[in-house]
Amino acid sequence: MSYEGVSKKSVSCACGKGRVVLTVSENDWNQVRESVSIECEYCRNVYRIESKYCCPKPMHDYTIYYLVEIDNPGNKRQLDL
Numbered sequence: 149m150s151y152e153g154v155s156k157k158s159v160s161c162a163c164g165k166g167r168v169v170l171t172v173s174e175n176d177w178n179q180v181r182e183s184v185s186i187e188c189e190y191c192r193n194v195y196r197i198e199s200k201y202c203c204p205k206p207m208h209d210y211t212i213y214y215l216v217e218i219d220n221p222g223n224k225r226q227l228d229l
């Protein structure tokens with residue numbers, strides 16, 4: 149079974165020179181998979197992606213993504229993805 153990329157969304161990375169990209173893929177059974185990648189040489193070495201899954205029933209579930217500084221986890225910014 150294979151996933152196909154159906155949509156992409158991106159926001160500026162922390163330094164502003166690259167992008168943080170969210171790719172949403174769907175397989176034949178309509179299962180959705182999301183992945184986030186940092187497409188910036190600098191930020192890839194400094195930050196990591198953290199995600200938080202939210203399921204506020206009866207509302208639709210969603211995932212919040214954060215950019216977290218590896219050496220300073222207190223520095224955390226929410227991504228508008």
Ligand SMILES: [Zn+2]
Nearest residue numbers: 161163188191
């Ligand atoms: Zn960057």
